[in-house]
Amino acid sequence: MDILPLNHIHSIAIGFVVFILYYVVKRAYPHPYPGIPYNAASARRFWGDSSGLLDAVKKTQDPAKFIFQQSRSLDSPVVQLFLAPFSNPTIVIDDVREVKDILSNRTNEFDRAPRTQDAYRPLLPHCSLVKATGPGFKNQRRFWEGVTGTPFLRRVAEPKIYRCALGVIDLLRAQATMAGGRPFYCFDDFDVAAFELIWEVVFGTTIDAINNARNEVLCATPDTVQPPSLDSLARIPVIQKPDMCDAVSFFISTVAESLKSVSQTWHLWYLRQKPAYKRKLAFKNRTIDALIESTRSKLAGLSEGQLMELEETSALVTGVRRQLLARIRQGQRVNVPFSPSVQAEIHDELFMLLVAGHETKAVLLSWSVKFLIANPEKQEKLRKALVDALPEWSNGEQPSLKAILSTSIPYLEAYMEESMRVANTSPRLVRRTTTDTQVLGYSIPKNATVLLNPYIGTQPLNIPEHLRSENSRNSKGNFESYWDINGMDDFQPERWLAEDGSFYPRQFPRLAFSAGPRMCYGRNLALLEFRVNLVLLVLNFKFESLPKGLDSMESQQRLFRMPRQCYVRLSPL
Ligand code: HEM
8 A cells, every 4th residue: 555655744734734724714704694784894804893893992982882883884774793703793783663673572583692691691590681581581570570560669669769869868968068069979879879779679678888978978077188179079988888789890890891702701701710709709699598598487487378468578578488388389398498499599580680770770870960960951940840849848848759759740751761861871782583584674594693772862764664574664653753853962851841841751762671571670660769869869959060071971881881970069959
């Protein structure tokens, strides 16, 4: 048998290696889906659109702006972007009517994206947020639905919302006195207050974080020398956040960081190896498991009848009570700890509420305060509407919770709606196609990642009616005026008022909390909290203009679109 000479073997091996390298490099380059517009120059680049995205993020820190701008540049409501080597393109859909239809009606074709699931799963493997919209998700939602229902909100959440909002007023008043007319940073006030509330609603115990922060300010005031200029930042104590609040913020940062990464799984794995991550995770597990077990052992002594009658005073009591009832009905013992799977499901759902219900609310309140400062005449108009509608204030008292929640104040409702629209705190919703499908005449293959633009304020592109889905065509009447011919970039609460001055919520579509079965779970709680806080803030303080350099309206993207700067200069009223 002839044996190949050594140099031939070398040549074949080199040829093979070159072929493999060529194949790998070719795989890394973008592979567009057929028929969907894209930027031709990006398709020729190894990094596709990601270099443009990184440049834009460096400049504006607003990835959503770059992403949805592509749809305008290519003059198409459906485009594709190449956001990472070796990956399939990402589809972008920028048409509010179609987006609403996809979220509300097309859940058999569009579901939770693996990217979102992968980001949360290591932290919350059993919570409903990471599940696809199947029977498991629906059962879990049904099990917990009491926590978002009106009776629970009335009985449990509303008094706590009012107490926390008054606490924030006292804290800001102490800070404003200490600052003596100087500006100061206020995001942490809103953050700690949002955490205190969600903690109490979820676990039922008080943490007194707002009160402690206020006491620190009062103690530090006499000994602190403030800078001479009234335009310099005041020296006020940094708010000490409770350990769990700190842990939640830390985990939110990890999720946000991993979502920005090209190699998400590896990045998340790396972050999870850090001692700080392990320490905080162990602390969170210990604390929440102990709370669940102590509640179980307390309630285990109750009969079925007593458990049926028991008032749910926190989400924790809801979860434990319902599990105990299920055990009794299945003839199981109640006086032993929950099985690991039941314990994990309660644990993760409770912690999910802390994660999802904490920062979002602080971010929205921060934006709304920035809108007050940037629009002094609207701030005045809102204050006048509140003073007129809430007579307790003119009698020298804070308006009661009942008055705040039950009085119709059209300009307040319009102000809240416009704040949510312009704040655009979740500027892109992510889905995965679960089947080959069509959107506005474009074919999108199964398993594609899809970014949906929920922002109400971009001029719609001209789309022939016949290209729309049937539901979208039928909903045309609800979208008659969803683009204001004068543009929608400015902050204009008046756009939500009808001619007779009443609040007209159907004036424009609303997607700040998303829509359909994956719509925000805490929407009602968030709206109550937003209303009570906004009313008390505007009545108790005049939000003065800020010095240049502290008044930026620029945003940054963490998990949510949040203001880059969050300062106030307050005159107590
Ligand atoms: C101003 C406050 C809030 C805003 C703007 C907001 C907005 C959103 C948005 C846009 C989504 C995404 C839905 C999707 O992917 O389509 C969402 C999901 C979610 N929100 Fe909120 N949210 C807020 C407050 C809250 C609060 C207070 C809670 C809990 C008490 C909460 C719990 C959740 C949960 C659990 C999900 C995931 C739902 C799922 O399983 O698909 N949110 N929220």
